[in-house]
Amino acid sequence: MADIPASAPTFADPAAAPYAVSEEEREAIAAAIDTDELVALALELGNIPSRSREELAAAEFVHDWMGREGFKPRKVGAVPERPNVIGEYGGTAPGANLLFTAHLDTESPSGIAEQDRFRYRESTMADPEWTKCWLDEEGRLRGFPISNDRGPMSCFLIAAKALKKAGIGLAGKTWLTACPGEIGPEPIEEFAGIDYMGKDIGAHYLFHHGGVAPDYAIAAEGTDFGLTWQGSGYAVFRVRIYGQGMFTPILEAPRLTTAHPNPIYRLGPVIEALHAWGLTWEANSILRTASGEVAPKVQIASVRGGMPTDFGAGTEICALYIEVASIRARRRPRPCTGSLRPCAASMSRALMSSRLSCVMVSRLGSARSPRSLAPSMPRPGWRVAPRWK
Template identity: 65%
Template sequence: MADGFSLAGAAAPFAVDETAAKRIAAAIDEAEAVELALTLGNIPSPAGGELAAGNFVYDWMEKEGFNPRKVGATPERNNIIGTYGGKGEGKNLLFTAHLDTESPTWDPDLDAQKYRAETLKNPEWQSCWLEDGKLYGYPIANDRGPMTCFLIAAKALKKAGYDLSGKLYLTACPGEIGPEPIEEHRGVAYMGKDIGAHYLFHHGGVAPDFAIAAEGCDYGLTWVGCGYAVFRIRLWGEGVFTPLLTHPDNPGDHPNPLYRVGKLTDALHAWSKTHDATSIYESPGGTAIPKSQVASIRGGLPFSFGAGTELASVYLEVGLNPTERIADLQHSLERMVREAGLGEVDIEPVVVRHGFEADAGEVAPLVGAVDAATRLTLGHPVQKAAAVYSSMWRDHNVFNMQRIPAITTGFRRWRPTPKDLTDSALIFALTALAVCGEATDAQAVERGRPVYGDNPFGSDQ
């Protein structure tokens, strides 16, 4: 666990206690949580192929009475939005998790350019299972395990008879992993974040006071998130018919720009070390340590040879802490190539996503709610998440960008157990209760909902 932080113990909008924790815990079925996580996790859902997983979540929400809607930029890539509560004046809380999981493209011609054959055979790309008391599979870790936890949390609140004063939004989004439209890989099919939580916020009919991106954080939390950019650095040269070529003594003088790629990557290596060291960002809500590396190199056409190439392109991925701006990095990289004497070069950011963080004062009630829920569930205050979790993009960035105080938090990231599912579900349920508040009997009757009275498990028990 990372160190604690000053907002642990901040006042949540509503108090929760051991009585609520026991009632809600009794409504959480571990076997049901495991079955839901495995069923959802075993639906193949790479970026661009989220339809089946989204339909499953929609059907589950409909069956459980959460009035789901589909809102998507395309019919194949919907955001699924369910709701619960909203019977009074409590705060609104939005949970989000993403449907897509990192994976190869499953296009053999493309994957052969990036992966070893044995890497492609790893079953954890798309399969999930329970073994020796641990849950395996990338979809469980990222991100359908945390999604399962808030779905089960909402069901437990309902089953335990807790209607909510504020509204609880349950959302499952496509495209958080990526990809990004670059070069010939263009259009909606290659869009990631723009059609996921971004689209949901602008077109999904949601009005949250607070938001939680449910992701594995080893039970810590952070309200800091990094952005990223991809810079295309193009080296220009001259195509010379191979039989006419004379090799210069200095490879930097070669007309084929591919011969300058090594000098460029050496310069980028030095630049990245400096950038990564000077971009570390410390704040009350987390530590961001953005990193950078070369993502891809392209030049020439392997089937059309005979005169080298006039163009070689290097694609540099750069993490951005919440204070960094794209223009500053552009200027820095331009200085680097000038000082390196790389000849004719142009630099263009082909992807830009800035990082964000919540205002510490505005996010404090949400942090207080998670802290109270964590104390009741795990017996200790909530901790600040490890730096890796505040050094990447997660969809709390979308909401902090829109001035909605947001955090990312969730269960054990790697090899979670069934108990992690139920503990995280309880934390999420208690957090929702502490943010939204319990609807009063008068509010429930006014809105036409049944009053369960002393029966903690609702009218069906």
């Protein structure tokens, strides 16, 4: 919004707006915004530890702040330790309802040592911006918790307070919401249960169980002042490669890695096939709308195989986990995952007799355009499910 001139009309036809804000009201709202208070709120909220699965303290802070400011807060959660917080303002007469939302959790190392040491270097984990926020010498707010996403959250909280302080009521209702679980995670395999749920108990739960009925919703995020009304979803695939355990002293290693009984040796051709498919998918799946350009992305997120303490016979199974950032038009019944058939064929040729299975988790995006990027679903021979098992 910073690039939009102050004189730019909010509506294509200003006469169609249900209400015209007067210059006096603009001045009253501006006078009611205390910049120092905004900075202090962002810093205090941002410095509350709130990794995904640990959002309670930040939720309690937001709830208490809303209570002190008269926004009638309540908590709605699948479990008490990971609540959504909902405050409200306005609703004095018939009118359109608006909902603001932002998330309480921030991406960072999990704090679980046995997981983090396989994802991050020690120097990366030592970066203070993961969990700390401060105002630097140049007057800039620093720290990931502020940029994603408690800074934008603080902005709409202070904006609502400014309306109230300026004595400007709202006909329609405005909900102020703070959600857990935006960063994730996803329940996958043995990592199951509430602790590994993200959006299911966050914004998704809020809209279905929070007693809110907005006509419009604004997700406040750090977007470099960009504005979009298009939501991208994603799909996560597990590609398993099967082989045969072979006692190391009797193993006769083949010349070609593609013929090796240990499936770890065959990861190279699989990754090459996935990478080639991903480049094609990204290039052919760009969506351009009035909201801007959506460029899908593909990346291998994880690899599992074998057990370092159980050596002597290799492993019979290894798996790759692939994130496919995609988009789906709102009215289409199936997720946008792209055509994986060429990728499957390439992997099958490289792996000869090996078997592949593909299990899908999907988070479906939405778009105002009826067009979809999905040319087809995976071929029927692949095992596809809507949730990890």
